[in-house]
Amino acid sequence: MTITTAPAAPTGFFEARLPRPRGPLSALVVRVLAEPPGAFPSDLIAGPDPAGWRIDGLAGADPFGEDLQLALYVCYELHYRGFLGVDPSWEWDPDLLKLRRALEDVFLAALRAGVPGGGDVFAVLEDLLVEDPDAPGVSHHLKERGEWWQLREYLVHRSIYHLKEADPHAWVIPRLQGQAKASLVAVEFDEFGGGRADRMHSRLFAGLMEEAGLDPSYLYYLEIAPAVALAPVNMMSLFGLHRALRGALVGHFAAAEITTAPSARRMAQALERFGAGEYATVFFTEHIEADAVHEQVLRRDVIGDLLDREPGLAPDVVFGIQATDLLEERLGTRLLESWRAGRGSLLADLPRR
Numbered sequence: 001m002t003i004t005t006a007p008a009a010p011t012g013f014f015e016a017r018l019p020r021p022r023g024p025l026s027a028l029v030v031r032v033l034a035e036p037p038g039a040f041p042s043d044l045i046a047g048p049d050p051a052g053w054r055i056d057g058l059a060g061a062d063p064f065g066e067d068l069q070l071a072l073y074v075c076y077e078l079h080y081r082g083f084l085g086v087d088p089s090w091e092w093d094p095d096l097l098k099l100r101r102a103l104e105d106v107f108l109a110a111l112r113a114g115v116p117g118g119g120d121v122f123a124v125l126e127d128l129l130v131e132d133p134d135a136p137g138v139s140h141h142l143k144e145r146g147e148w149w150q151l152r153e154y155l156v157h158r159s160i161y162h163l164k165e166a167d168p169h170a171w172v173i174p175r176l177q178g179q180a181k182a183s184l185v186a187v188e189f190d191e192f193g194g195g196r197a198d199r200m201h202s203r204l205f206a207g208l209m210e211e212a213g214l215d216p217s218y219l220y221y222l223e224i225a226p227a228v229a230l231a232p233v234n235m236m237s238l239f240g241l242h243r244a245l246r247g248a249l250v251g252h253f254a255a256a257e258i259t260t261a262p263s264a265r266r267m268a269q270a271l272e273r274f275g276a277g278e279y280a281t282v283f284f285t286e287h288i289e290a291d292a293v294h295e296q297v298l299r300r301d302v303i304g305d306l307l308d309r310e311p312g313l314a315p316d317v318v319f320g321i322q323a324t325d326l327l328e329e330r331l332g333t334r335l336l337e338s339w340r341a342g343r344g345s346l347l348a349d350l351p352r353r
Contacts, residue, residue, distance in 0.1 A: 015084040016219035018074065023067025024057030025103065029074050032096060037089035040096065055102050063110035064330065066347075068103055069227035069234060075100040076237040080164060081218060104238055111235065115322035119314045121251070121307065124321050125299060128258045138332045139266035141339070148274055149352040150339050152212050156221045156346060157229040157331065161236070162205035162283075163218050166191035168233070171240030172249045176302075177309060183301035184250075187257070187294045204283040211280040214350075224348040228331040235327060239320060247313035250306055251320025254298040259328075261292045 018034070021027035032040065061068045077083065078091040090096055118124065142151050166188055173185060193199035206216035215221070239249035264287035271281045278285075307314055338345035 015081070016077075016217075016222060018083045018086065019070060019222050021067075022070050023061075023065075025055070025061060025067045025071040026074065028055070028057065029071045029099070032099070033074070033078075033083065033086045033090055037087045037093055040093065055099065058102060058106065061106060063106045064227060064231055066227045068106060069230040072100070072103045072107060072234045072238075073222075073230045075103065076234060076241070077219070079237070079241065080167060107231075107234065108238065111323045111326065112319065114326050115319060117315060117322070118318050121303060121314050121317045121321075122299075124318050125254065125258065125303075128255060128321070128325070131262065137263070138335050139263040139270070141336060142270040143266040143273070146270060146339070149344075149350065150335075151270060151274065152214060152350055153345050154335065155209055155212055155214060156350065157225060157335070159205070159209060159214075159216075159221055160219070160225045160229050161233045163202050163216070164233075165201040165205065168236035168240045169249065169253050171237075172246050172253075175243050175246040176250075176306065179305040180250075180302045180309070183297050183305070184253070187253075187297055187302075190290055190294065199286075201283065201286065204286060208280055208283045211276065221346075224346045226334065226345070226347050228327075228334045232324070232327045232331065235323060245316065245320075247306070247310070247316030248320030248323065250298075250302055251317035252324045253320075254295070254303055254317075255321040255324040257294040257298055260287050261289075261295070264288050 018030050019026075021030050057067070074083070075096065078086070078088075078096075082088055082091075138154060142154065169184075169191075170188060173181060173188070176184060189195070191201050193201070193203070197203060209216040236249070236252060239245040239252055264284040268281045268284040268288065271284070303317060307317070335345045344350070
């Protein structure tokens with residue numbers, strides 16, 4: 001492929017439709033949102049004690065599975081752009097928030113159980129700077145031997161976040177003070193294009209999808225994105241929407257910025273290997289330099305100032321870093337195991353061209 005013209009800006013405003021359920025929990029959420037707000041269907045909740053609802057399908061649910069992750073994603077999306085035909089008033093419905101909290105409790109408990117924890121923030125950050133040469137990841141594979149259909153699949157997985165890039169991190173801004181707030185806003189300003197809509201990272205990713213022959217519409221691929229692609233975005237929303245988890249959100253943001261620059265360089269090289277031009281690679285080349293700077297700002301000015309003010313948040317920052325690594329490793333394993341077996345990694349195959 002050879003790209004010689006800039007991708008056109010999207011026209012209109014796309015509204016995603018509610019996805020098809022993947023089990024009883026997501027079916028419950030989708031059914032609820034099809035009802036008028038304020039009329040929570042009481043038959044969906046079982047249990048004699050209104051203060052301790054027993055939600056059918058929650059007991060024994062896989063916290064990282066398709067059903068729970070989709071249910072949680074749909075609940076969170078009400079705080080972003082919502083869904084076609086769903087009344088915006090559902091966003092703050094107390095019964096729906098109670099349901100969402102039950103889903104969150106399962107997910108959060110699994111994240112905490114899946115990481116070692118600790119309180120040495122900067123030791124954990126230093127570990128992220130060292131790549132294991134014996135465990136090459138997705139970007140290594142795509143750079144060296146990946147196929148075009150695999151790269152397109154990768155873009156679909158990442159579209160679940162990158163088409164709303166940096167939105168979840170904005171929730172933490174009012175929860176910070178002083179230099180930590182000012183510096184995080186400076187990083188966010190870059191993420192949102194420095195005041196230019198055409199340079200917003202979400203728009204650059206949409207242009208990359210267009211050049212790869214994919215639909216750049218917001219959440220267009222939600223139906224076929226598996227739980228491993230939803231979980232990292234759910235984690236961001238979870239951390240961002242709870243003030244008590246502000247340290248975890250800052251830790252996640254720092255981990256993402258530290259690990260992005262090297263992988264972005266490899267992704268740009270992968271695209272170049274397929275003959276892509278500057279308009280296809282700009283999303284990744286933009287991140288090579290920007291995230292190298294952002295890493296330093298987040299380490300020194302955001303985390304440093306945050307912990308000077310609130311040293312008790314150190315374990316939460318560590319948790320956010322480690323939880324990010326956990327979910328990224330799960331996604332990478334899914335992709336590489338699928339591709340090495342010659343099969344697609346999505347819930348439905350894209351045309352292999």
